[in-house]
Amino acid sequence: MELYELTAHQAHELLRKGEISSVELTEGLIDRIVAVDNRIKAYITLTPELALEQAREADARRAAGEDHPLLGIPLAIKDVICTQGIPTTCGSKILEDFIPPYDATVVEHLKALGAVMLGKTNMDEFAMGSSTENSAFFSTHNPWDLSRVPGGSSGGSVAAVAADEAIYALGTDTGGSIRQPAAFCGVVGLKPTYGRVSRYGLVAFASSLDQIGPITKDITDCALVMKAMARYDPRDSTSVNVSTLDYVSRLSRLNGLRGLKVGVPNEYFIEGMQPEVEEAVRRAIDKLAELGAVVGEVSLPHTKYALPTYYLIAPAEASANLARYDGVKYGYSHPEASDVWDAYRQTRQRGFGPEVKRRIMLGTYALSAGYYDAYYLKAQKVRTLIKQDFDRAFERFDVLVAPVSPTVAFKIGEKVDDPLQMYLSDVFTLSLNLAGLCGISIPCGFADGLPVGMQILGKPFAEGTILRVAYAYEQATEWHKRRPAL
Amino acid sequence: MRLSLREVEHVAELAKLGLTEEEKERMAEQLSAILEYAEMLQELDTEAIPPTAQVIELQNVMCPDEAEPSFPPEDILANAPQAEGGLFKVRAILE
Numbered sequence: 001m002e003l004y005e006l007t008a009h010q011a012h013e014l015l016r017k018g019e020i021s022s023v024e025l026t027e028g029l030i031d032r033i034v035a036v037d038n039r040i041k042a043y044i045t046l047t048p049e050l051a052l053e054q055a056r057e058a059d060a061r062r063a064a065g066e067d068h069p070l071l072g073i074p075l076a077i078k079d080v081i082c083t084q085g086i087p088t089t090c091g092s093k094i095l096e097d098f099i100p101p102y103d104a105t106v107v108e109h110l111k112a113l114g115a116v117m118l119g120k121t122n123m124d125e126f127a128m129g130s131s132t133e134n135s136a137f138f139s140t141h142n143p144w145d146l147s148r149v150p151g152g153s154s155g156g157s158v159a160a161v162a163a164d165e166a167i168y169a170l171g172t173d174t175g176g177s178i179r180q181p182a183a184f185c186g187v188v189g190l191k192p193t194y195g196r197v198s199r200y201g202l203v204a205f206a207s208s209l210d211q212i213g214p215i216t217k218d219i220t221d222c223a224l225v226m227k228a229m230a231r232y233d234p235r236d237s238t239s240v241n242v243s244t245l246d247y248v249s250r251l252s253r254l255n256g257l258r259g260l261k262v263g264v265p266n267e268y269f270i271e272g273m274q275p276e277v278e279e280a281v282r283r284a285i286d287k288l289a290e291l292g293a294v295v296g297e298v299s300l301p302h303t304k305y306a307l308p309t310y311y312l313i314a315p316a317e318a319s320a321n322l323a324r325y326d327g328v329k330y331g332y333s334h335p336e337a338s339d340v341w342d343a344y345r346q347t348r349q350r351g352f353g354p355e356v357k358r359r360i361m362l363g364t365y366a367l368s369a370g371y372y373d374a375y376y377l378k379a380q381k382v383r384t385l386i387k388q389d390f391d392r393a394f395e396r397f398d399v400l401v402a403p404v405s406p407t408v409a410f411k412i413g414e415k416v417d418d419p420l421q422m423y424l425s426d427v428f429t430l431s432l433n434l435a436g437l438c439g440i441s442i443p444c445g446f447a448d449g450l451p452v453g454m455q456i457l458g459k460p461f462a463e464g465t466i467l468r469v470a471y472a473y474e475q476a477t478e479w480h481k482r483r484p485a486l
Numbered sequence: 487m488r489l490s491l492r493e494v495e496h497v498a499e500l501a502k503l504g505l506t507e508e509e510k511e512r513m514a515e516q517l518s519a520i521l522e523y524a525e526m527l528q529e530l531d532t533e534a535i536p537p538t539a540q541v542i543e544l545q546n547v548m549c550p551d552e553a554e555p556s557f558p559p560e561d562i563l564a565n566a567p568q569a570e571g572g573l574f575k576v577r578a579i580l581e
Contacts, residue, residue: 097565098565099564099565101557101561101562101564101565102557194540194541194542195542195544208539208540208541234549237544237547237549238540238542238544238547240542240544302530304526305526305527305530307523308523308524308526308527309527311520311523311524312524312527319501323501323502326502327567328566328567328574328576329565329566329574330565330566330567331565331567332567333567333568337577339577339578340576340577340578340579341502343577344502345502345503345504346504348501348502348503348504349503349504349505349506350504352503354509357503357505357509357513358513358516358517360501360503361494361497361498361501361503361513361517362517362520362521364497364500364501365489365493365497365517365521368497368500374528375521375524377537378527378528378532379524379527380537380538380539381530381532381535381536381537381538382527382530382532382535383537383538384535384536384537384538385530385532385535387538387541419516419519419520420519420520420523423520434541435541436540436541436542460541460542
């Protein structure tokens, strides 16, 4: 087995026994990136020198007796999370030269634990997209089939993990941007409960929906990274002060899933979805029942309204958040303009790509005089109905299980000219963000040689429960062990 | 419902977003399609439903009124397209 193929917990075991060093591990990853990233294009910025310096430091700390599962383990970070002294572009021309003066809280935590940073990963511009084709720089390719998208918006982070170009990665999920690409690339991706992980230093897209989460090769790693990141942060006023559980030691606490109540929402098996995807998810649900879960049907009647609700609320919030890009404080600034207003217009016209412009326009329209009640307020009210559906479902069930996306990864270029079709690939993921729940995408099969993902949805702050269900399923199956041939 | 070019121009001006003629045409077409799809929400009677702006039950989070170290001005100004004398340089607002 090559070092770059290891999970974090496997690498930790070897590091702890002194069989490998963090420098060797990091060199292995850097060599792997050099060998495959010209085909995958997962990274926008590589930081090999910093990585090796951090690896040497980690080895020294370990030699001095320190031990932590993430000490000396290399990761990739989505380029929307601020890293001090290292460019953070958000996949946008408007931030192409932006170098943050500080680290995001999650980066601070991981650095303190001795993490090794390999680089910053590609993404849809400002996390707006479902394929990573909206990056201002280049498209990322799915490691299972290079002619297909990795999903998005965290496509670079997910492709990096799937192609063994990082042991684990950080992504962000506003409407499915961790879970959908994780499903498309056959890895594990978790969207924490809103308020669970600090967003200080995360460049804002839609502030009532955004969350940072881990992308890993297996559930144990996912629990490890969650444990490291899920902490109250007074610098984020939406951070919720709830006690942090030891997600790792709780993974295998129960014997199977005996007595666990699993709800299967009818509305998540829709006409037009790829039959092989439905079959794979149905088989996975049967497996949960075999493991002792009590499976029952449930209805979330407002499911079909989630997509239009999301595509009014998220752009409305985005249009407000992106007003800050004025070419004055940071970012691209158009040098030739007749006056201050012309400077704003031209800077934003040249700095933003088509999807970002579309969402700014849509959001501004939904918030504008005369349309606010009909669109934005209406969407917020429907958001209440969507949340109530889940509240009722969780009175009867511990978790809900559903597909992540209606299809496997689609072809690069296939949906890029039809925004509505692109939005539909998020139809199963965005309700979770609207309702503020947690959810995890895990590999549950293949269709035409491409990975299929299953989504396990939990109550607010029930990350421990969804991880335990995911772990039980993972231990009983082999899907997570399959790697793409590169 | 279809957005007119005038409406597109009005919204772009609210957002201070420059658009080419071609972008305006495409925007009118694509936004109209998305808004038409969103019409679906009007089927629901939401008269008695309160809006949800955010999902956690936190309100008015205050921080203690204590001075803390802030960033050195030169670090913050390092990203400014134009700076002078420790300040951001901006275009004239008033003639």
